[in-house]
Amino acid sequence: MSEKRAITVTVNGTKYERKEVPVRITLADFIRYDLGLTGTHLGCEHGVCGACTILLDGKSARSCLMLAVQADGHEILTVEGIAPSEDKLHPLQEAFRDNHGLQCGFCTPGMLTTLLEFLRDNPDPTEQEVRIAISGNLCRCTGYQGIVLAALDAAKRMRATPA
Amino acid sequence: MKPPPFQYHDPKTVAEAVGLLGTLDNAKLLAGGQSLMPMLNMRFVLPDHVIDLNRVDGLSYIKENGGTLEIGAMTRQRDVEFSDLVRAKCPLLHQAIMHIGHRQTRNRGTIGGSLCHLDPAAELVSVAMAMDATVVVSGPNGQREIKFADFPAGYLTPSIELNEIVTAVRLPLWPAGHKSAFVEFSRRHGDFAIVSAAALLAIDGGKIARASVTIGGVAVAPVRATDVEKQITGQAPSSDLFRKACESCRSIEAMSDIHASADYRQHLAAVLSRRALEKAAGLAENAPWNRKH
Ligand code: FES
Ligand code: FES
Numbered sequence: 040m041s042e043k044r045a046i047t048v049t050v051n052g053t054k055y056e057r058k059e060v061p062v063r064i065t066l067a068d069f070i071r072y073d074l075g076l077t078g079t080h081l082g083c084e085h086g087v088c089g090a091c092t093i094l095l096d097g098k099s100a101r102s103c104l105m106l107a108v109q110a111d112g113h114e115i116l117t118v119e120g121i122a123p124s125e126d127k128l129h130p131l132q133e134a135f136r137d138n139h140g141l142q143c144g145f146c147t148p149g150m151l152t153t154l155l156e157f158l159r160d161n162p163d164p165t166e167q168e169v170r171i172a173i174s175g176n177l178c179r180c181t182g183y184q185g186i187v188l189a190a191l192d193a194a195k196r197m198r199a200t201p202a
Numbered sequence: 203m204k205p206p207p208f209q210y211h212d213p214k215t216v217a218e219a220v221g222l223l224g225t226l227d228n229a230k231l232l233a234g235g236q237s238l239m240p241m242l243n244m245r246f247v248l249p250d251h252v253i254d255l256n257r258v259d260g261l262s263y264i265k266e267n268g269g270t271l272e273i274g275a276m277t278r279q280r281d282v283e284f285s286d287l288v289r290a291k292c293p294l295l296h297q298a299i300m301h302i303g304h305r306q307t308r309n310r311g312t313i314g315g316s317l318c319h320l321d322p323a324a325e326l327v328s329v330a331m332a333m334d335a336t337v338v339v340s341g342p343n344g345q346r347e348i349k350f351a352d353f354p355a356g357y358l359t360p361s362i363e364l365n366e367i368v369t370a371v372r373l374p375l376w377p378a379g380h381k382s383a384f385v386e387f388s389r390r391h392g393d394f395a396i397v398s399a400a401a402l403l404a405i406d407g408g409k410i411a412r413a414s415v416t417i418g419g420v421a422v423a424p425v426r427a428t429d430v431e432k433q434i435t436g437q438a439p440s441s442d443l444f445r446k447a448c449e450s451c452r453s454i455e456a457m458s459d460i461h462a463s464a465d466y467r468q469h470l471a472a473v474l475s476r477r478a479l480e481k482a483a484g485l486a487e488n489a490p491w492n493r494k495h
Binding site: 041042044062063065068084085086089092095098099100101103104105106108109153156157170171172174175 | 204
């Protein structure tokens with residue numbers, strides 16, 4: 040029998056209270072199965088692929104390497120929370136669309152959350168810096184070229200219209 | 203659900219955590235989770251109790267105390283990476299941090315967690331060895347200090363008791379103006395190093411007054427290349443001197459695994475220790491291997 044705990048987390052601005060969270064469930068599985076936010080993807084479940092990257096209190100983290108109970112009282116941003124509204128994309132997302140930054144889209148949630156933090160800290164990066172920033176995110180489709188172009192383009196767009 | 207069933211504890215103080223360790227059987231401490239969580243997800247470890255240190259107060263800090271840099275065990279690698287104090291006083295630590303994993307893992311990974319996990323290729327473990335660090339440990343009988351040279355007891359095993367917790371690491375600082383470099387060879391950026399080398403040099407009047415050379419990834423714990431240190435101390439730094447001295451690294455006892463043979467590790471030890479020294483001494487500005495990261 041696994042122990043359960045009550046937790047409160049804020050995800051994409053919405054507060055969720057859950058009374059019975061198994062202490063051994065990962066934050067990733069909690070986000071997907073309990074909250075139903077399946078945009079956060081799981082590629083490896085042991086911290087290698089970066090697909091499950093979320094922002095925890097504004098800092099990127101691999102949600103497969105955290106327990107849901109550890110997020111109690113914290114704020115989380117998942118890929119669903121990046122766009123400003125239902126019918127408008129974030130400039131980072133627009134840049135991905137316009138530069139072929141995705142094919143199957145499996146790695147995309149992790150790429151977007153990782154780059155969101157990165158471009159906030161480094162609004163005018165070099166190509167090499169972008170490549171290092173996404174070095175913890177594996178993409179099996181694009182060969183990364185489109186993703187790097189998208190990130191550089193996004194940086195330009197975000198500098199032009201600061202959030 | 204991937205991790206096996208366990209009871210979860212989140213103590214608020216070190217004393218509480220030590221108390222739990224003393225009463226619970228088969229307990230694991232959870233720090234940043236960048237090593238333990240994968241091991242739980244893959245069920246390589248099956249603890250009955252997980253004691254989470256993330257809500258323990260007072261273990262996250264970086265401070266300087268009379269020539270020593272003290273870093274709390276739960277200080278995130280990210281905080282070390284962005285610390286002006288670390289950059290100014292202990293550049294080797296900053297240089298090494300940049301080789302650890304990725305932003306997402308450094309945001310969570312801690313100093314104490316890395317030191318206790320004691321991966322043979324871990325950058326922080328090498329830095330602790332290179333700097334002659336001291337580990338501060340709390341147990342039921344209070345605090346004690348362990349010299350880092352005595353800290354590794356074997357593969358992935360620190361020499362602390364089951365009811366003790368590492369609370370901080372102390373790094374005796376080198377004099378202002380000292381030189382340092384950290385280089386490593388890995389297959390991809392952010393991967394575990396196959397071999398790494400850390401070099402510290404204090405240069406006085408054109409001569410090396412003091413040297414520290416550490417090779418990581420060759421044995422179960424990083425080793426100091428004391429032969430190299432002896433050969434170069436008192437000499438004027440030059441590529442030729444370093445090349446000759448570092449040949450002695452080929453006789454360091456090395457392990458063999460799926461990533462590299464012992465021979466290859468010894469070869470890397472000789473090459474990387476030379477490169478680290480050249481880089482520290484400012485002799486590698488135009489070297490083809492010295493790409494800016
Ligand atoms: S699923 Fe978390 S890093 Fe791969
Ligand atoms: S777009 Fe398919 S994995 Fe990246």
